[in-house]
Amino acid sequence: MKLLMSWLNDFVKVSDDVTVLSKKLANIGFEVEDIINAGAITNVVLGKICGIHKHPNADRLVVCDIDVGDKKLKIITGATNVSVHDFIPVALDKAVLPNGKVIKCGELRGVESQGMLCSKDELGLSDSVEDGIFILGNDKFAFALGTPISLVLGLDDYILDIAVPANRSDCQSVFGMAREIAALYNKTVKVPSLDYKTTSTTLITPSINVDFSVCNRYMGQVIKVEKNTVPRMIAHRLKKLGVNVYNSIVDITNYVLIETGQPLHSFDLSSVKDGISVSCGHKEQQVLALNDKNYCIDDSTVVVGTPSKVLAIAGIIGCKEGATQKDTQNVFLEAATFSRSHIRRCGKNLGLRTDSSSRFEKGVSFFSVEFGLKRALHLIDKFKMGSICKIGNVDRFKQKPKKISIVTSDSEINSLIGIKIPQKQMVKILTSLGFLVTVNKQSIKVEVPQWRVDIENFTDLSEEIIRFYGYDKLDSKHSNFVTKCIGQQGSYYENRVRLSNILIAHGFFETITYSFVDSSCFKKMGIKDSTVKIKNPLNMQQDSLRDQLALSMLNTIKTNLNRKNKNLALFEFAKTYTKDTENNYIERNMLCIAATDRDFFEIKALCMSLLGFERCDFSASIVPYFNPYSSVDIALNDQFYGTVGQIHPLILDNFDIDKKVVLAEIFVDDILFSIRKDIQFVPISKYPTVERDLSIIVKNSIAVGDIVHLALRTCEFPTKITLLDIYKGEQVPSECKSVSLKFELKADKTLTDKEIANTMNNVLLTLQENFDAKLR
Amino acid sequence: MQKDLNNLVQSALVDISVTDSTAQLYELRVSILGKSGSITNLLKGLREFSGEQRANLGKVVNDAKVMLENAFDTKQTQLKLKEINQSLQAEKLDLSIERPLKQVGASHPVTLMSNRIVQFFVKLGFTVYHSPEIDTEYYNFEALNVVADHPARDMQDTFFIDDTHLLRSHTSNGQVRAMQSVKPPFSILSPGKVYRADQPDATHSPQFHQIEGLVIDKNLSMCDLKFVLENFAKHIFGQTTSIRFRPSYFPFTEPSVEVDAQCKCNDGCKVCKGTGWIEILGAGMVNKKVLENCGISSKVYTGFAFGIGVERITDIVNGIDDMRILFENDIRFLSQFVNCV
Known part of the structure; x- marks a missing residue:
């Protein structure tokens, strides 16, 4: 709402400066977003004509000697209404007129004009162009020559650009604001005249x-x-x-x-x-x-x-x-x-x-x-x-709206506000805003003025009272509700911080990206588009709600690589959005991890550590944007948790990414909302752990994981097996690989050499039988 | 013999004093005190004497031996110290070198700020309550007194999914769900992502994070609200911060206020636009109609609510002048928040 100060003046006189008024308006709920100088005249001053000479090269023009106080100017005009001793408005070099026109010194038919004499029209004071120069007088003048013309003519004016709250339609006008401002200054607003005469005519009124x-x-x-x-x-x-x-x-x-x-x-x-x-x-x-x-x-x-x-x-x-x-x-x-x-x-x-x-x-x-x-x-x-x-x-x-009246009390209003505002004060504020207030001992009956359609009950009245009484008068008292409840952060935050800390310790940075993605990018990802759509997207690049996080992650990696950022390790917690068969929207929390300079096994191990499972089932992944030979789906007890793997090189090409990317997507609702499990202490063994290494040669196609699982099952003592090395080359046939494993055997006693030898022999025999393994 | 001994001791002491390595000293020691060393040989020569003379000479030689042993030991200690110093000097470190630690990562600054805000309110007794991002018009608007043609629906341009579902435009949908399922009195916190159809610029984003707080109890007043928010502002912006309320309008609260925190600058800065105050959040007393819509008697209970924009607070606290950088995820930006909580 643009409020012209000179117009406001018709209904209420404000003596405060516009900046002071703006501050006061903010206190009663009207934020002034901008103050615009509507005078809009600069470098136009009061001048006096000291002499008029013929223009040497033009019959219709004259050259005037102008006194603007600190200097004398020569200005050319074509106007015929000027005479010596006239006081006139003079636009100096670089003057700006209300219509935005900038006046500059320049030559007119070979004679320099050092400014311009202004008409009423040029000062925005008239619609007519035929007025000639605006003659302000020709005798004495109260203002010194050179005084800005806006000061001489009282042309200073401002427009306040006011943000009117959505419920105050009554303030979307000069008079509406005048009512509020009058109440603010404790003045009576002048109601616009509405009377008029009618005349008899033969004109027909339409039905x-x-x-x-x-x-x-x-x-x-x-x-x-x-x-x-x-x-x-x-x-x-x-x-x-x-x-x-x-x-x-x-x-x-x-x-x-x-x-x-x-x-x-x-x-x-x-x-x-x-x-x-x-x-x-x-x-x-x-x-x-x-x-x-x-x-x-x-x-x-x-x-x-x-x-x-x-x-x-x-x-x-x-x-x-x-x-x-x-x-x-x-x-x-x-x-x-x-x-x-x-x-x-x-x-x-x-x-x-x-x-x-x-x-x-x-x-x-x-x-x-x-x-x-x-x-x-x-x-x-x-x-x-x-x-x-x-x-x-x-x-x-059809029907006139009913008058609304509210019966309340000062104690009801004060209990909502929290301080003791005297009843008298309440009545004064409400009355100044046009409410009709009747006080009957404790109760207050308030008749709502017809223009205040936003007022329905005592809470609305409370707001009217406190915004004029002053929010600065509220106490900040210690409230007793604070001690009533014990706050619960809940497992989500605890677990999210826990998982983040693991990732951070491994050098990963958290990202936050938009939940909307570009449906045209699904092709780039090699996936079908079955996403939930936004009916009114800001642009077509944000038309779908994502059902995976890999797309956003690859875009983030691309942005960083474009900016020459190296060694990227990123993660994001965000929701995926899908629709189930009964058309319910499903939101699932997902964690996406990605890195450019880490290997698959590191990210896989990281996923296992985050999931916190002792073991889980891996199977080749069929998610199209992963490399099918270096990606696995992670599951436990037939529940799918996600996928970890290298992004398919063709997909990387589509994103113009020239680095290998290992990425994991894990559904984390189970983990985020899992309740804290307290660690149960296991006594530290008094007996030494025995270490043995075993190197075998097997066919390339045999999976190390299968070897380890079988070996674990064969060992009769609790054992930890770690892969030391896989070797191919001299002394190993080309279709084979040499696998070296470290065995750490533990037991509740000191193992004898014989027991250890037996165990290792059994392991070797079983591996020979099942995988055709040979001792190296 | 006495003379021989004196000569031997004299020359040995000279030899010891000029020796400048432990290895030389060892050789010297062997040549004098070793199995066939000169002193040992002298002791062997005592066999030629007898009686009292032998005993006297023996004592003299033995004294000389002990004296020399001490001389060797002293010299040995000196030389060892010297040699260690030499080797330490040789291994002297270039102390000016700075080698970085293995790079650790960091949480996103918006996550850090969310956690900080949540932790503060949990201490005050608020419990976190999660609610969906895709919700119905009822939870996002109607129950919150934003009726179908309310102009407030324009205030927050909303992304729609279908005829009834939308992306929540505020976390206030959590308010409704909490009021319908939890018995008062309670204090809940509803955090999460919210969405508005705003073109991104320095201060707008189509997606941002909000943390909504709601307290329902008997006899709550605006002073309770001020207490909570003033303490919040002190927690985030420092203990000397004060706040002010300005009247505002939200359909779900009545009265409604905008809350400003005092700017730390003395003479006006970019953040507060020279006003000395920074707008931090919107709040108010829960509208009676909202309480009734959610099945809570407005005659018995009152409530207050507030909504905090996490990005806005992050920008103020971390001196970020363009919100868009938060969603670019440039690691040169993210790595500035290493080691933050």
């Missing part, structure tokens, strides 16, 4: 047909236009706010919208002689709107029109057809309030938001309709822009 389910109130007035232009003051204000001036009636609708917040629309009376209907259900068609664009309306669009024509998309924009022209003789001025939901939906469908529709979306009250219309009629009458037809008014509505 009105309103669908009350989409329009709560519809008012209108027939007006005979008498004058085509608005007074300079009105045009001037509109211009300052960036509103184009068109003709008297249209300008007044714009003016009243800004002043009262009530959108108005004017129709050429001749185009509505067949009657006006406000309704939905029109057939699909294109209409040409006032902004020269075509819009497609359908049966859900609320339309103001005649039986044969669409004249306006209700509350949003008028159509070219039936619109008031510059020379329209008779108009029908409409003031209405339309259903918020319809305006919102129509505006969204059409992709159009106007000053008018944004007001309707926030809510225009029943009473605002009459207020706005009457204000417009007052101005039209006052400035003799038109005759208000005596019998030419309509007012259609």
Whole structure:
């Protein structure tokens, strides 16, 4: 909401500087986002003409000697209304005029002009270009020569750009803000005049047909236009706010919208002689709107029109057809309030938001309709822009809203706020805001003013009171609720920190990426797109909710490699989103780990450590973006936990990644939400561990894991087996490999040499039988 | 013999004093005190004497032997010390060298801040309550008094999944679920990712993290809210920080406030835009309608709620001036948070 200070001044006088006012407004809930200097004149000063000479090369121009106090200038003008001793506004070199024009020194027909003499129009004070130079006087002047002209003429003005809370539709106007500001300064707001004379005419009032389910109130007035232009003051204000001036009636609708917040629309009376209907259900068609664009309306669009024509998309924009022209003789001025939901939906469908529709979306009250219309009629009458037809008014509505009154008490309000605000103070604040307050001992009865549609109960009143009483007066007392409950962080946070710490210790950095991904990238990943879609994505690169984290991770790796970052080790905890067979959305927590300079076995071991399983089942993975020969699925008791492996080189090519990437995706809900298991101490063995190494030669196709598992089962004592080395080369046949294992045998006694030899022999025999292993 | 002994001792002492290595000293010792050393030979020569003379001479030779042994030992200690010093000097380290540790990783700064915030509120008695990111309009809007055509639905442009489901635009959906399932009094914390259809810029992101707090009890007032949030601000921004409330509007709270924390700068900075205050969160007393919607009697109970944007707090605390860097995951950024909690 843009508030012009000089306009505000019509209703309440503020002596504070705009920055002070802005701070005070923030305290009552209106944040001033910007303060714009609407004077917008720089380097224009008061000057005096000391002499006028003929221009040597041009008959129609004269060269003036100008005194601007600290210096004398020569300025050329073509105006004929200047004479020696005149005080005039002088635009100096690099002056900026209200229309944004910058004045520079320059030659005019071979003579240098060191500035420009200004007309009223050039200072934004008149619409007419024929005024000539603005003569301020020709005798004595109260201001010294060289004084900025904005100071001389009182042209300083500011626009406050105010963020109005969504529930305060009543403050989307100059007068609405004036009410709040008057209460803030303890002043009485001056209510705009609404009176007007009517005249008898022969003009016919159109018949009105309103669908009350989409329009709560519809008012209108027939007006005979008498004058085509608005007074300079009105045009001037509109211009300052960036509103184009068109003709008297249209300008007044714009003016009243800004002043009262009530959108108005004017129709050429001749185009509505067949009657006006406000309704939905029109057939699909294109209409040409006032902004020269075509819009497609359908049966859900609320339309103001005649039986044969669409004249306006209700509350949003008028159509070219039936619109008031510059020379329209008779108009029908409409003031209405339309259903918020319809305006919102129509505006969204059409992709159009106007000053008018944004007001309707926030809510225009029943009473605002009459207020706005009457204000417009007052101005039209006052400035003799038109005759208000005596019998030419309509007012259609189904039901007047009931007056709301709230019965509460100071103790109820104080218990919510938490401090003791005196009842007297409460009454004073509410009264200043237009509430009618009746005090009956403890209870307070409050009648809500008709424009405050946001007030429903005592909590709303509490807010009104505390925002004016001052939030700085709240205590920060120690509250007794704090000790009532014992806080629980829950296993999710504990486990997530625990898992993160393991990863961090191994040099991994946590990443956070968007949950949305680009569905066109699934092809790059070699996977089918079965993701949950976003209906209204910001862009097509973010149209799907991810069902895996590898895509985002590869993108992160790519970004880092592009930036010459090396030795990447990353992890991300995030949700995956899928739909089950019954169309329920499923969110599962996943952990993705990836690294560029680590080997597969390291990441596999890391996964096992994170999962915390003593053993689990590995099987070749069929996830398409992994290398099928170096990736495994991890499962335990038939439950799938995830996959670890090298990313397929072709997929890496698709991402333009020139490093090997080992990546793991693990579903971690079980782990994150698992309850802490306390460690049960196992006594440390008193007997020494015996170590033996065993090297065997087996076929290349034999898996080391199978050898280790079989060996473990064969050992009669608890044993730990670690792979020392796999060797291929001299002394080993090419189709074979040499596998060296370290055995650590433990028992609850000291093992004899014989027992150890027996065990190792058994192991060797079993391996020979099953894998055709040979001792090396 | 006495003369021979004196000569021998004299020359031995000279020899010891000029020896400059333990190896030489050892050789010298063997040549004098060893099995066939000169002193040992002298002792052997005593056999030629007898009686008292033999005893006297024996004592003299023995005294000389002990004296020489002491001389050797002293010299040995000196030389060893010297040699150790020499070898230490030879192995002298270039103390200026700095060799980095094996690289450890780090949590993301947003995770660190989330944990810090959660831990603070858990200490105050809040319990973490998880809720889904894909939720229905009912939990995200309707139950929270954001009715179908409420302009507040525009305040937070929402991503929709289908006719009824959306990506939650705030963690307040957790409020509703908690109120419907937990019996008051309670204090819950609803953390997680939230989504809004905002184009990313320095202060906006279509995805960010929020931590919502909700307390329901009898006789709660705005002063209780101020107590909790003031302590929160002190925990995050330092013990001298104070906060202020500014009136605001949220459909789910009434009254509603924006909460500002005092900026640490003295004379206006970029973060506080020269105002001395930084907006940190929104809060308010739970709207009566929300309580009733969730089956809690608004006549018996009151509540307060607040919503903290984790990225916003992270940016303020870590001096980050563009939120987008948080989601780029450049390791030169991430590695700045090594060793942080």
